[in-house]
Amino acid sequence: MPESRPERALRALTAALQKLPRWGFRAAGMAALIVVIFAGGLYLLPTLLGWMAPPLDLPRNLYALNRPVAFTFLDVEGHEVGQRGAIVGKRLTLDEMPAYLPAAFVAMEDRRFYEHGAIDMRGLLRAAWANWKAGHVVQGGSTISQQLAKILFLTPDRTYARKYREMLDAFSLENTLSKKEILTLYLNRIYLGAGAYGVDGAAHVYFDKPATRLSLAEAAMLATLTRAPSAFSPRRDLAKAQARADVVLDTMVETGAITKAEADKARAHPATIVSHATRDARNYFLDAAADEARRVATIKGDRVGRDLIVRTTMEPALQETARKALVRHLKKSGRKLHVKEGAVVVMKPDGAVSALIGGRDYDDSVFNRATKAKRQPGSAFKPFVYLAAVENGISPWDTREDGPVDIDGWQPTNYGNRSYGIVTVADALARSINTVTAELAQEVGIDTVIRTARACGITSPLAANASLALGTSEVTPLELTAAYATFASGGILATPYFVTEVQDMQGHILYRRNPPQKTRVIPQYASRDLNAMLFGVVDHGTGRRAALKGYESAGKTGTTQDYHDAWYMGYTNDYVTGVWVGNDHAAPMKGVTGGTLPAEIWHDVMTVAMKGMAATPIARTAPPPPEDEDWDSPYATSDAAPGYDPYAPERDTRQARSHRHERSFFDWLFGRDSADNDDEAPRHAETRNQSQNRMGPRNYGDAPPVDERGAWR
Known part of the structure; x- marks a missing residue:
């Protein structure tokens, strides 16, 4: 009878073992023993570990997560708008x-x-x-x-x-x-x-x-x-x-x-996720609100060891409006104009932040450009120079001559090397004239300009250089918007805030914001003077694209050297909005000025913000009528205008006024000779105003050098 396959295999194995030397039998036996022990060990391991496992002292709440504090955010009306930290959801059983x-x-x-x-x-x-x-x-x-x-x-x-x-x-x-x-x-x-x-x-x-x-x-x-x-x-x-x-x-x-x-x-029917563009855009705001919530709760003595409910100042409709406006304009013009990023801040004149967009897409970059990006403001810094000037006795209706300027070798020039001749101080700001601004800063003193900016809430380092007047020291969009909120409030210091109340999940109040004591940092007469000048920026200056239908506004454009940054900062009596556009790593844009893309974004945001609001005029100083003429000024602040104070202190008129000429009022106001019919700056007449100061070290940023004439290359 022929052998079966198993029998043949066994006979072959036996023959092979017989050929092994004596030590081979021992090695094979040892290997077999190791295999048996290993297999037995694996078989017994669960039993052994189960016997060794100590009694488990389970936490009282097994569902309590080992995680950072979670925040639930409510908007200004008390509706939930997002969460920060852990998102836990509802505890469910398997049956549910x-x-x-x-x-x-x-x-x-x-x-x-x-x-x-x-x-x-x-x-x-x-x-x-x-x-x-x-x-x-x-x-x-x-x-x-x-x-x-x-x-x-x-x-x-x-x-x-x-x-x-x-x-x-x-x-x-x-x-x-x-x-x-x-x-x-x-x-x-x-x-x-x-x-x-x-x-x-x-x-x-x-x-x-x-x-x-x-x-x-x-x-x-x-x-x-x-x-x-x-x-x-x-x-x-x-x-x-x-x-x-x-x-x-x-x-x-x-x-x-x-x-x-x-x-x-x-x-x-595969799973698809919900669009998170709106929610993620809120994250820029919520990041800042979470930081503030931790800070204020700690100040109140709480170590923030439990989940919190945070009531914020967010207005969701405005938040979404700001997101859409920024994304729409960057999508429409970004590639053509070489601009990829932007930031928008909307706040009330008291500093309550209603909306904040820190970038184009939170998924692409969580870096909050609104609160953390320090960029040169350019001409958007000039109001501090003009405010310092009016506080030191210079009237918006005084005149100055726009001519060559040389400050210890620094020779700033205007956009396109244009010269405007004799202009009023107000028109110099409206047209963003560099030469007059630089001279005014020297007239009142750079240290005075710095003190004025500090009083209005600017906290970033400010270099005491002549070029500071043209906005060469860096600030954040939130910081600059808050300073303009101080302008909008009539000179009452505005400190930005996102949080009005913090409580834990049991309803215990950990923090509640109380209205701070009002601190006047700008005299009322100076506030009205500044409002009049910034109103002119929108009315007939570089900010005309920001003009709102049916509402008065005031503001200022800003553009930096080689178009690295473009700003529009502006306000009505109800809202203050700051817009910055540019690129990370300061890549230059293609001809974008503050009066173009930023002003257009500002216009779109504020049109929605002001919908349904009462059209109240901005309190501003009326220009004096021409001598010996009975003239009703279109810029006059009537008795009904808010902010008018007949008992405000008179300005100091002891300082000499210069360059008074006998011209018509409009020629005098807008800085023209009678034969000059150019009563408006060109559409792209926003100044390139980041001139480097040759007086001291360049510790205010990475602005490139100027040429021998002082114009930006």
Whole structure:
């Protein structure tokens, strides 16, 4: 009878062993013994670890996350507008979830969850083999119980010591909790990216719905996020996230959790995430509000160790208006004009920030340009020079001659080397004339200009150089907007703020903003003079594109050398808005001035902001009528105009006035000779005003040098 295959194999093995020397038998026996011991050890390991696992002293609240403080933000009307920190959602039981939601996580993370104990030996062997091939720890082979132990008690480090501790804790959990309790706790505690903890928090973040209403496709997508929530985020690549969700669906079919027909139906309707452009644009505001909430709560003696509800000054409609205006204009003109970024700040004259946009897209860059980017303001800084001038006895209606200027070798020139001749001080600001501004700063003193800016709320370093008058020291958009809010308030210092109240989840008030004592930093007569001059910027100067239909406004344009930055800062009696556009790393734009793109964005934002508001005139000084003429000034502040004070102190008239000429009032006001018919600056007559001061070191920024005439190259 012929031999069977097993018999032949046994005979061949016996023959081979007979040929081995005596030491070979010993080695083979030793190897077999090692294999038996190793296999037995693996078999006994769960029992051994279960015996070694200490009794587990579980925290009182297993659902309390090991995470930073979370903020829930309310708008000015008390409606929720966002969260910061952890987004937890509602605590759910397995029975409250769709059956396929926990099944998706079990299929993806631990398909034998209900069959094994705290550890899965098959998974461990698979991980050990992968780690041996890689030469370092790349897989954990962790069960859901082990992952929960890591979430509850351990760090995410990938070391063998932590793995051992994780196993012990997993056995302790299994000895204390049921499988159902472990899975429930896991699904409520797992981090799934974008600040979301638990399936309900993630459902709100990605799909804007509770976890109880998730579809099968959406549940499968969430299950893909456990291993690398940032790398696998559907926000990063939705198509890849959908492909990974298909893998989860296949696994669920293999495990019997769903049928193939159900998987095919889910594939036909893949999960899509909600648009987060609006919510993410709010994040610039919420970043600043969170910083302020931490600061004010700490000031009140609270260490901010619990979740907080923060009432803010945000007006969501204005926030969205500002976002849309910035994005629309950058999308329309950005590529053509070589401009990629911008910032918008809207606040009330008392400093309450109504809207803040710190960049074009929060997903692309979380850097908040509105609060942190320090850029040269250019001519948007000039109002501090003119305010210092009127506070020191110079009238807006005094005249100066626009001629060559040489300040210790520094020779500033006007945009396009244009000369305006004899002009009023008011018209010099309206037309943004560099030469007159530089001379005024010298007349009152650079230190006086700095003190004036400081009094209005500018806190950034200001270099005591002659070129400071033309805006060469850097400031943030929020800082400059707040200074203009001081102008809009009639000279009462405006300090920007985002938060009006902070309380914990139990309703305990930790902070409530009380109206601060009003501090007058600008005399009323000087405030009205400045308003009159900044009104002229919009009425007939470089800011004409910002003019609002039916509402008076005042403002100032700003453009820096080589078009690195462009600004428009302006206000009505109700709102103050600052707009900056430019590029990160100061790449030059293509001819963008403050009177173009920024003024247009400002106009769009303020048109919406002022809708339905009463049209009240800005309180401003009336220019004196021409001598011996009975003339009603179109700029006069009537008795009904807010801010007019007949008892305000008279200005100091002791300083000499210069260059008074017998001309018509309009010639005199707008700085023209009688034969000069150019009563408006050219459309692009915004000054390039970042001249470097040769008097001292260039410690105010990276402005390039000037040529021999002092004009920017």
